[in-house]
Amino acid sequence: KNYxxxxxxxxxxxxxxxxxxxxxxxxxxxxxGDKRIEGSVWPKSIRGSTPKVRGTCQIERAASESPHFMRFHVA
Known part of the structure; x- marks a missing residue:
């Protein structure tokens, strides 16, 4: 089957x-991955990571492109 x-x-x-x-x-x-959710009524793309090298990190790029940003501070 082709998923x-x-x-x-x-x-x-x-x-x-x-x-x-x-x-x-x-x-x-x-x-x-986001091409797979294009057909959804309510598509959701959830991205999380620990940032690595500044300027080349995919999570940094994803955060800069996103209209939504959540930051959590753990004490």
């Missing part, structure tokens, strides 16, 4: 900073 043709409602990325920038020369993991 790529199935739409999903939620795409979750845990430790996005550790993902490769390009997946099999098809695009970034967030681009490919």
């Amino acid at each position: 790529r043709e199935k739409s999903v409602d939620v795409a979750g990325y845990d430790e996005l900073a550790a993902f490769d920038d390009d997946i099999e020369q098809e695009g970034s993991p967030t681009f490919l």
Whole structure:
């Protein structure tokens, strides 16, 4: 069965900073994953990570592109 043709409602990325920038020369993991939620009525893309190298980190790029940003401070 081809699961790529199935739409999903939620795409979750845990430790996005550790993902490769390009997946099999098809695009970034967030681009490919978010294409899967395009057919959803209420699509949700959840991205989380510990930032790594400033300026090259995928979670930093995702945060700068997002209209929503949540920051938690743990005491």
